[in-house]
Amino acid sequence: MSDRQQRRGRGGRVVEKPKDFRKSFKELASYMMRYKFRLLIMVACAILGTIFTIVGPKILGQATTELFNGLVRKVQEKGGINFDKITMILARVMILYAVSALFSFIQGIVMAGIANDVGYNLRKDISTKINRMPLKYFESRPYGEVLSRITNDVDTLQQGINQSITQLITSVTTIIGVIIMMLSINGWMTLAALCILPISIVIVAFVMHHSQRYFRDQQRYLGDVNGQVEEVFAGQNVIKAYNQEEDVLQVFKEANDSLYESAWKSQFFSGMMMPMMQFIGNVGYVVIAILGGFLVIQNAIEVGDIQSFFQYIRNFTQPIQQIAQILNMLQSSTAASERVFEFLHEEEEPQTVENPTNPTNLDGQVTFDHVRFGYDPNQIVIHDFSANVLNGQKIAIVGPTGAGKTTLVKLLMRFYDVNSGSISIDGHDIRTFDRNGLRSLLGMVLQDTWLFHGTIMENIRYGRLDATDEEVIAAAKAAHADEFIMQQPDGYQTVLDEESSNISQGQKQLLTIARAILADHKILILDEATSSVDTRTEGLIQKAMDHLMEGRTSFVIAHRLSTIKDADTILVINDGDIVEQGNHEELLKKNGFYAKLYNSQFEQVA
Template structure:
């Protein structure tokens, strides 16, 4: 996986040829627009190249007219010069029009490509297994969707057009220069190795600074985002000075590498101009000598000097395009790496339908580890009848939440099976299987939008009245009424304009609205006070009636009336039974239960 830079200048793709081949395949569906881009770009360049030759004719005409005037002849033919200039103007207008059309088409192609890539990435995210997101920093994934796709779009748009026009200009200008004077062309070409050599030295020196610049730009961005997100914690622990010191350290390195890379890349133009000017001197001296000997016209010297100027610029552009293509390839590679990651099977052939299922859940010798070498659930077996209320208890890290993730098929078991109404959950389509479940997690998740939209997330076609009913059942209706805007009030990105407990109630309302067959409550009341917890408990009892329910709880007082309590420790069920049975057994559950009440006493 690529880390650090985000498809930056100076970052190299691991497989340049392979990546560019994939990109060409991607661009294959835009063949016709790209053919027009090439035609219009070449057309624009050809019209532009003809300009200096025609302008040279006007100069020759003026020179010859002046010579005639001195000799007592007719003098300058202004009509002929006027016709030449009108032709010249027409060529330049056509060149500009063609350039505009090819730019318009190419921008469309690059934007369609980035739209398609972003769409594919967003669809891909939904098909990715959860363990990918456990392995990868979220900022890294975000970087591929934003920075890398942006880099790809911009560099492709610029480099493709520039490459076509630069190559066409180099060939066209060379032909025109040869048509004027092969000897002068040879002199002009001798300055090229000098300028190319100097530029390659600058590019090599600047490459490492560009790389460092992008790397530390990533570090600075990451730190700013992290500190901004945890600003309260930084303040609470008086860590402002440490944070500033770390920022300044990275920012200093960024400053050093940024100014060096910008300075070195900025030197390219002056170096090219200096070498180019030496070339002009040589060309003018030789041109004057050839004109005196009547080998070429006076206007040809002017045309030739313009061609020399036009010749060095596209060579410099080709060098820039080569650098830009490195950045295009690096960004493309990171995007393709993501798009080629292993996916989960979303559908299965002959999938079992969820219609008519009652919600009987069976765990048979389940074995699982997030890392296959490190098993955390060794041999888990349990049977849950439809409508039963099952509590899963145990110390932190016992594997309670992991069991829930396995039931929802966020992860697949390494051994054994989980069945719903006798059907292995791997025989259901994932999306259909998850329709059976409603989930309220310890970590509340609300998005930027109105409170009503957040509740309706559980059932997108629900009416306003159904949303209000669900809110009443979750004891959140009265609180919502006190807010400015009521159900229309907008939650911000962090949803921190409502309290943690209120967020919890909103997620419970969402689950109530979804009306699922099987309910999962993972520490669902951990963020609310005892009085609200009693209320939620009543709402939960209404919600759980007639539904198979899994409750993960730390506060054991909330699960006394469960039909079955599964006691987990180190990934195994060590006890199971009702509250009374487990207390009578005087084992691990009794120890957990009594320790809580000793503390509260």
């Protein structure tokens, strides 16, 4: 099992501190205050729609009383049923219910709009946040876990808001309104009905206490499962090549079992609430039926009042059940919001500085002055690195794997900041630049290519979005990519899929080089830029690169030492320090570390 899997522990568990439900709920409520005007409209419509519904049963009770009295009068031969009066009563009820439905329709539309806007803006905020996050955040977490916050957690939050807020308002309004209406009928019957309230509260509190952590675990494990699925999907070739299918399945099974366990428990507690509440409600019906019959015999209430009271009891117990379900839904939504806002509150990479250095009109002289850096301050990677690179020089950085070559590039791009020392461009510390301004000076071609779902033309134009089609084609020709592009079914309009699997790795590299040529930056960084192409293509690219690097400061990281023979200066790095420097011929004459590296690449097995 890998170190990464061991850190996760059994079942994909990630050790996290307990979450603060109240704090997360307050934060979600604060976020929604940006929609306070529409929320007020929704609340008003929900309350008015509920009030009109609550009044209906009492008026219907009048119709029942009139019907009962009419039958009594008919039996006593003192008259009959007044159907006109009953019709008028029923018409009033119909109008009330129609108005109530109208208000409910309005509040439903408004709430749906708010929920969709919350989901839309959260995704936009997360997307904006991603662009301000330091690289170390993404290098320390699986991509799938981050993606889960954008997809699953935001969806859960959006659905919870849409379904729970209006139900919570209408349920609370219904409970208050029903109590008032029941008191207007009879105090003793109301007191009997209210006896079920403390029992209901105890049940709700019990379920919430036990289910809250399971809902939170469910969201966390779902993110972890998504992370594993993303990794496995991206690494299928490696998994099959090393026959690790069984191990991967076992790790996934453990994570999936944890998700199943937390989901089952959360749904179990959620599902047991409704039957328990219904049982208590039925007991209430029996008590009210006995008490109501006794009061009718005593002429304390009318027959229609019993019918109205039964409806109010149903309207009283139902919102209590709904609140119980809503609270469970709110727990799930709040657990999702915890993860979303946790991401939104992560430490950002400062984008601007006071009085930033203007990146224009700079020559491109780069100075490393006693640079010291470690990803972990206790584990230093670069100990004491100093170098002065003049404008237009081609600097090659070579050394064994793990020597700190790519780390230097990350420091120059300010993906990380040095622990001590400084890096300067034309005498200006790079920390005095805005990050966007600094990176506008630097063009970069990495060993790991990155292309997005879109046409070849769009992928090359990513280097400079205002470039014309002619400029894009010229850059592709300079990178010797035009020939293979024109062999594609739709030429420059050929669409690359998500993984760019419809072109080879070498062709991907050619496109990224074309992108860098189009960008036309002052300083070039080539990190193993030709590592994925064949020898012939490498020669062509090298010529294009030589032309591109004319007049520009260039840093070339290479394992193939034959590609950097013409470098002005070669910096040989080992364990984060420069052990040798000079041009190719000088370093070979020294017969030192560089010479051993160079000769080892051309040794032939006897």
